[in-house]
Ligand code: CTP
């Protein structure tokens with residue numbers, strides 16, 4: 749495959765995870781998943797991880813997989829989309845859990861963790877049905893932080909996000 753084909757393949761593979769992650773930001777809010785509970789004096793996850801964000805990410809990411817499966821006439825893309833989305837929203841939760849344990853408050857930046865948590869969770873679960881080739885995986889790791897920071901920067905400027913990371 750040529751470089752540009754590899755890049756497009758990587759973007760299509762990870763796209764449901766991007767939709768899941770953005771949907772959580774766009775539609776999130778309301779009741780936090782940890783219900784406000786703490787562990788050793790710190791929030792388990794924090795107010796930034798809500799049921800609505802988790803649910804909308806899972807649903808809209810899966811719908812993206814469905815649409816991709818129809819467009820590309822590939823049935824595997826629906827279960828893949830579901831697993832990528834579940835992995836994305838769960839990876840994001842896992843990172844928040846970790847951030848709270850090391851003493852970072854909700855919204856405090858954790859370089860690379862904030863940008864890659866959801867994509868790594870997505871690849872982990874997505875690999876159950878379709879593991880990406882090594883080159884595709886490396887491309888995902890390289891392009892996701894840039895795309896994530898750009899998208900979040902825009903989200904911040906239009907008032908959707910409280911901080912630009
Ligand atoms: N969000 C949500 N539910 C989720 C994930 C995200 O409601 N499961 C929304 C929240 O409004 C959150 C915003 O998306 O503030 C941005 O997500 P993120 O940057 O991951 O959360 P932070 O608020 O920065 O919190 P943390 O420090 O835990 O990452």
Ligand code: MG
Nearest residue numbers: 855856862913
């Ligand atoms: Mg954040």
